[in-house]
Amino acid sequence: MADQAASAPGVAAAQVDGAAPASNLQENSYDVEVQLSDLQKDRENPLGSAATFQELGLSVPPPNEVLEGLTALKFLKPSKVQEKALPLMLADPPRNMIAQSQSGTGKTAAFVTTVLSRVDYSQASTPQALLLAPSRELARQIQGVITTIGQFIPNLGVSAAIPGSIARGGSVDKSIVVGTPGTVMDLIRRRQFDTSALRVLVIDEADNMLDQQGLGDQCARVKGMLPKNIQILLFSATFPEKVLKYATSFAPSANIIKLKVQELTVKGISQMYMDCPGEADKYEILCKLYGLMNIGSSIIFVKTRESATQIQQSMVRDGHKVSVLHGAYEGSERDALLDDFRTGKSKVLITTNVLARGIDVSTVSMVINYDIPMKGAGEATHDTETYLHRIGRTGRFGRVGVSITFISDKKSFTALHAIAKDLQIDLVALSPDDWDETEKQVQKVIKSSRAQANFVPSATSGGQE
Amino acid sequence: MTGSSPVTRRSRQWSSPSRPRISDFLAENRHTELSYQDALAAAQAEHGRVRDAAIRVFKDHELKEECRRLQEQEAAIRQQQRREEERIRNEERVRAEEERLRALKSKIVPKLPPEPAPAPTPTPAPAPPASSTSVSQLNGAGPLNSGTTIISASQQGSIAAGSKPSSLSISQQPPSNAPAVSINGTKVAEPAPTQPFQQGQHVTPTKPPPFGTPAATSSNFLSKALQPSAPTTTSQTPQPPADKYVIIHQNLKKLRASLVEQAKSLPLLKARMGDMRRELRKTLGQMVTEKGGNRKQVGAIQALLQESLNGSIPSQLVDPSQYVVDQRQPMEGALHNGAQLPSLFLYLLNIFAKSIINQFINECGAQPKAADPLGVIAAQIFSNKAYLWRGKSLVDILMAKYRVACPVLFGYRGNESTEQGRIRLGWKRDGTGWAPEQQHIEKMKGLAVGYAAIALRDFSKSPNTNPWPPSKYWASLARIVNTPPAEISNTQCVVLRGMIEIYEERFIQFYGSAAIAALHSALVEFPNKALTKTPGTAGLPVLAHILKRNIGLDL
Structure with missing residues (x-):
């Protein structure tokens, strides 16, 4: 370094500033191409992709508008599931599709893009595509995505078929319909919804929709009232084996995109648990968590409505703007609460399992399982799927997210242990004793899982191995 | 017939x-x-x-x-x-240019005199001391992209106008700075290599921007920097510390380490420091977009800073000049005029800056609207008279962090397919390789909109001075837009769009038709002239389209 400094003044500067050569001549010869393995890694990432949207066959009929809409939404390149599924879904003649991909990897955009490309906009008042979701929030969210991606399409119309949205005498007169199965079924029965020209049926959160007693029946009935040659697209982040079997008969001879168990969790989400001395300490510990890292918005999942209200009170005292959303609220009230959260008017959302699935608020950087998810009679067994969907509310589209699950007794500890075993993951333990230490640990975990995000294997057709 | x-x-x-x-x-x-x-x-x-x-x-x-x-x-x-x-x-265009020119002239005028003055002095002067040479290199490395950034520095430069004292005061600095940097330089490597490249590579292509004086200044500055074949002479001036930010960034790291050390022997500090830091972080995370919804948070942050200033918690006193780009003399009426401030106070300002940057990265890439309350609080805190040092803002603490996180805003550019290029663009490494593209893009989006949220604040009704006025925004925009077509990168396009979208109306409010010309240049000409088309270049015309549809602005 010393002799270099003597040789030329420019070198001295470079050395002062860092270990780099100074003259531009050297710089050129010194430039190293970004390693192929890095680019490759990008490709293996569920969000990385070699292709562009143009290459995925989107440049046929209406698509320029769709493409422009995707760009406006800042979708720069297709994600893995989009790259794989779009060409299959857009191919003619249309074929059914069952697609699984991790939470927050662009499933909604994939099927919305397909729907938008299948509709004939010259017949704007004839329903041509039907999308079903398990909750009104999710249906409205999908409706929002359709209008955003389709913002440049003239004559685009989307109807929401959710409770209270279509008057008794009215009829469904838009080309795309998004709804919950119950309402859609009623509308068809009352002849307010003409299904004769429908060509695409999308079922989001399909495992949940087909599996649950009520929803499953409704979906099957709705399907029975639709044209026989309709293209069926089933999407979810989870597809338990037995549901998948049913799904293949629901959507016969479908293309299938499936994940391996180890691929289920998004590696960008740091999963931790907090060892609370007792149930009563949880409140105070909860508030402390917000100082450990920079948090955009957060969602807290609780078991009962009562504890939701209690937590809300203590958090408001601590300066947080909090929304509480659970089944006790009426439809429009729920819409307003969720909108507040979406737009950043409130940054903490306390909710029950109502919102475990599908809701996409991109700023959510922390999910807290205040109560661990359980299922079955007497809440006896751990619920891995719900856990997965809950933590999937963060780490959307490659962002970094944190999930912290509270345990306070033997039962919750055992349940969490079982979930970790199901997913083949290790959870990081946090302790509320020394916050300086805990902070250090959290920062370390976030850093390392950011690095890990690189190594997520891809979604592969049919699943490998 | x-x-x-x-x-x-x-x-x-x-x-x-x-x-x-x-x-x-x-x-x-x-x-x-x-x-x-x-x-x-x-x-x-x-x-x-x-x-x-x-x-x-x-x-x-x-x-x-x-x-x-x-x-x-x-x-x-x-x-x-x-x-x-x-x-x-x-x-109109000419007028706009003139307007800009005039606006900037008023700022530039004080700047120019000191510059030529030192230049001639050292040349005839026999052999400047070795140490000063190396320092000057340090500064000289940046002049290129310095464009307008330097303007602020120039104002301060005028204080030190007496060229001799100024050069002296600099050469005093190096002992404290230069060695430090060389140590860190190798370690950090991040922003460092940029400078020489910038200088070597981009000198020729830098053209005066079609609008706005930043270019005029920079080209002026450039030609001066280039003509005297010995760059040493030019760099003698205190102006071009664009990269003093990198040094400040290093100094801040050392400050944090020092606080951790201090806490070991000062139990009172140890007891409070972590809580203050977490409180600050939590408070910034609580900011909401609703107007008037953040009063409690602003109060909490000010209470913390006040607590660190009033001496109730012991911490070493340190020289704040390590954390600002300019030389400062005591100023009449200033609250803090001494040569030192409590290190805990500077530490908290640093944590405040870091948290804001992190909040931009984590939150605003996904939700750009969340940047505004953060921009407001940043401007509010860094302009608050209680937190000025010698009558001027300590905003450089925030900007040092910005310079490292988003170099593109400060005129740095690079080729995304090379390792060095990525370093120059602020592309993070993680673990063994580069951060995934999606993550990088998202981060840049957040930082870009955050920058707009800080720089485009209206201080016309405030008794305080704007710590980072709109001219800085203009300068950053100009630096990106004036990139030679062959060197335009996707990152730059992403940043450009990020800093314009949802702030276009504010920008137009400040600059009128000049802003419209700038938007035309950024959203229409810039993507068109780019040699390599990327998703980022495609995004710019789409924004133009959206503006036309939403606010009827036909570029």
Whole structure:
């Protein structure tokens, strides 16, 4: 370094500033191409992709508008599931599709893009595509995505078929319909919804929709009232084996995109648990968590409505703007609460399992399982799927997210242990004793899982191995 | 005309002889008065008909001519109009440029004098001391992209206008700075290599931007920097510390380490420091977009800073000049005029800056609107008289962090397919490789909109001075837009769009038609001139499209 400094003044500067050569001549010869393995890694990432949207066959009929809409939404390149599924879904003649991909990897955009490309906009008042979701929030969210991606399409119309949205005498007169199965079924029965020209049926959160007693029946009935040659697209982040079997008969001879168990969790989400001395300490510990890292918005999942209200009170005292959303609220009230959260008017959302699935608020950087998810009679067994969907509310589209699950007794500890075993993951333990230490640990975990995000294997057709 | 008259004649001429009419025409009585009168009347009628036809045709013709004339006239007028419009547009553009020029001139004027002054001095001066040379290199490395950033520095530069003292004061600094940097330089490597490259590579292509003076200044500055073949002389000036930010960034790291050390021996500090840091972080995370919804948070942050200043928690006193780009002398009426401030206070400002940057990265890439309250609080805290040092803002603490996180805003550029290029663009490494593209892009989006949220604040009704005025925004925009076509990177396009979207109206409020010209340049010309088309370049015209649709702004 010393002799270099003597040789030329420019070198001295470079050395002062860092270990780099100074003259531009050297710089050129010194430039190293970004390693192929890095680019490759990008490709293996569920969000990385070699292709562009143009290459995925989107440049046929209406698509320029769709493409422009995707760009406006800042979708720069297709994600893995989009790259794989779009060409299959857009191919003619249309074929059914069952697609699984991790939470927050662009499933909604994939099927919305397909729907938008299948509709004939010259017949704007004839329903041509039907999308079903398990909750009104999710249906409205999908409706929002359709209008955003389709913002440049003239004559685009989307109807929401959710409770209270279509008057008794009215009829469904838009080309795309998004709804919950119950309402859609009623509308068809009352002849307010003409299904004769429908060509695409999308079922989001399909495992949940087909599996649950009520929803499953409704979906099957709705399907029975639709044209026989309709293209069926089933999407979810989870597809338990037995549901998948049913799904293949629901959507016969479908293309299938499936994940391996180890691929289920998004590696960008740091999963931790907090060892609370007792149930009563949880409140105070909860508030402390917000100082450990920079948090955009957060969602807290609780078991009962009562504890939701209690937590809300203590958090408001601590300066947080909090929304509480659970089944006790009426439809429009729920819409307003969720909108507040979406737009950043409130940054903490306390909710029950109502919102475990599908809701996409991109700023959510922390999910807290205040109560661990359980299922079955007497809440006896751990619920891995719900856990997965809950933590999937963060780490959307490659962002970094944190999930912290509270345990306070033997039962919750055992349940969490079982979930970790199901997913083949290790959870990081946090302790509320020394916050300086805990902070250090959290920062370390976030850093390392950011690095890990690189190594997520891809979604592969049919699943490998 | 020709078609009409013969018809009748022909019919008479060719009428068949077998018809009685012909005999009629050969009849005896053909010479009777009656027949003459008949013939006369017929001739008269024929004449009238022919004349009418002629007149009609003539009128038709005249009408057609008139039409053509009118059309021609209209076209001429239209063309004239177009020419006029063009002229107006040109004039507007020129005016806008002049406006900018004038606005900036007022700022630049103090800057120029110190510059030429030192330049001649050292040249004749025999052998400047070795240490000062290396320092000057340090500064000299940045001048290129320095463009306007330096303006602020220049203001301060004017204080040190007496060239000798200024150069002296710098050479005093190096002992504290230079070695430190060389140590860290190798370690950090991140922003460092940028400078020499910038200097070497981009000198020639840097063109004055079509609008705005930043370019004028920079080109001015450049030519000066280039002509004297010994760069040493030019860099002697205190101005170009664009990369002093990197040094400040290093110094801040050391400050944090020092606080951790101090806490080991000061139990009171240890007890409070972590809580204060977490409180600050939590508070910034609580900021909401609703107007007036953050009062409690602002109060909490100010209470923390106040606590660190009032001495109730012990911490070493340190020299704040390590954390600002300029040289400062005590200023009348300033609250803190001493040579030192409690290190805990500077530490908290640093944590505040870090948290804001992290919040931009984590939150605003996904939700750009969340940047605004953060920009407000940043401007509020860094302009607050209670937190100024020697009458001026400590905003450089925030900008040092910005310079490292988003170099593109400070004029750095690089090729994304090379390792060095990525380093220059602030692309993070994680673990063994580079961060995924999606993550990098998202981060840049958040930082870009955050920058707009900080820089585009209206201080016209505030008694305080804007710590990072809109001219900084303009300068950053200009630095990106003036990138030579071959070197335009996707990152730059992403940043450009990020800093414009949702702040376009504010930008126009500040700069009027000049802003519109700048937007045209950024959203229409810039993506068009880029040699490599990327998703980022495609995003810019789409924003133009959206602006046209939403606010009727036709670029």
